[in-house]
Amino acid sequence: MHKERENELVEACQKGDRNAMDILVRHYERTVYNAAYRMLGNPDDAADVTQVTFIKALEHIDRFNPKFKFFSWIYRIAVNESINQLKRRKSTESVSDIQAAPGPGPDEMLHSEQVGKEVQAVLMSLREEYRSVVVLKYFSGCSYREIGEILQIPEKTVKSRLFSARQQMKDRLEGLGIITG
Secondary structure: OOHHHHHHHHHHHHOOOHHHHHHHHHHHHHHHHHHHHHHHOOHHHHHHHHHHHHHHHHHOHHHOOOOOOHHHHHHHHHHHHHHHHHHHOOOOOOHHHOOOOOOOOHHHHHHHHHHHHHHHHHHHHOOHHHHHHHHHHHHOOOOHHHHHHHHOOOHHHHHHHHHHHHHHHHHHHHHOOOOOO
16 A cells, blocks of 8 residues: 555544544454564464554544554554563473464375475574564565664664574574484
């Protein structure tokens, strides 16, 4: 969605137009859910975070600054809510309790499903500051600049965190024998 169209819809929301918010929710709901799911690894938690994200966006729509993209603003809310959800989880929850993303059909998926679960588990084992940049870059397709805006960190920090996250994932996947150095 173009920034101009987003701004028109946000302005309409600020004037109380529920239809405009419905359009924004429908446009970004799947993307927000996917980001929350990749951060949390649990479909129910991701659905909860998605719902809370849009409720908070509606409650605080008057605070939106139109010089920024609505996309970045809503993503920031989603990432913050995901981090809050992670903090609320019991510290005793193990990575093996977290479900990996479901995969395609049974025949070709047996090996790929196991690899997918292991990759998801490795992603979930990263500290949230690393996981968030990986999710935004590789699962949501955000640019370095957009990630910086969403997370409110400098672009150099985004690149540094991505480098560290990729290295940690590589090392852990090599340790599991999923990839070879």
